[in-house]
Amino acid sequence: xxxKPESPETYLASLDPERRARLETIRRVITETxxxxxxxxxxxxxxxxxxxxxxxAYAATKKxxxxxxxxxxxxxxxxxxxxxxxxxxxxxHLPLDQPIPEDVVALLVRTRIGEIAARGR
Numbered sequence: 001x002x003x004k005p006e007s008p009e010t011y012l013a014s015l016d017p018e019r020r021a022r023l024e025t026i027r028r029v030i031t032e033t034x035x036x037x038x039x040x041x042x043x044x045x046x047x048x049x050x051x052x053x054x055x056x057a058y059a060a061t062k063k064x065x066x067x068x069x070x071x072x073x074x075x076x077x078x079x080x081x082x083x084x085x086x087x088x089x090x091x092x093h094l095p096l097d098q099p100i101p102e103d104v105v106a107l108l109v110r111t112r113i114g115e116i117a118a119r120g121r
Contacts, residue, residue, distance in 0.1 A: 008039050008046030011059075019060045025100040026058045026067060033109040042070060053116050056109055064093040067105060069112045078111060 005011035008027070012020050023046070030037065030048050037048040037055050045068065047057030054070035064086070072089045075081055081104065086093040092108065094100060 004044060005041065005046070007041065011041075011046045015060055019065070022065055022094075022096075022100055023058055023060060025102065026065070026105055029100075029102045029105040030056055030058075030109055033106045034113055043068070050113060050116055055112055055116070061093075064095055065100070067092045067094060067108060069108045071112055071115055074108060074111050074115060078107065081108070 005014065012023060012027075015023065027039075027046070031039075034048060034050060034055060037050045040047060040049050042049065042054045042057040045057040045059040045066075047068070047070070048055045056070055057068040059066045059068070068091050069075065070090075075087050075089065075092060081087060081092060084101075084104070085095075092104070
């Protein structure tokens with residue numbers, strides 16, 4: 001993308017249908033797991049906020065789909081995620097040759113909700 005998308009919908013509309021479908025799966029799982037969250041652009045990516053706190057974001061990259069729990073602690077608190085996927089401190093790289101792991105996305109969202117509740121950030 002050359003221009004910064006104004007909304008999650010404009011971001012998703014810019015993707016090819018296969019990638020859009022994958023990210024729509026992530027979007028749906030976040031919505032189902034965090035029904036009180038509001039959709040927003042988070043750090044320049046489509047995502048959700050819980051109250052005034054960033055909850056999670058997602059994006060298509062060249063080599064994977066990225067899931068971002070908006071916290072440096074969520075991924076490290078779940079060693080099973082690092083054992084299954086390539087990660088950085090703030091991202092889980094979801095391989096393009098595998099279906100979106102809905103259970104993993106839900107676990108990350110639930111963990112982030114718990115962190116926001118406990119720490120307020």
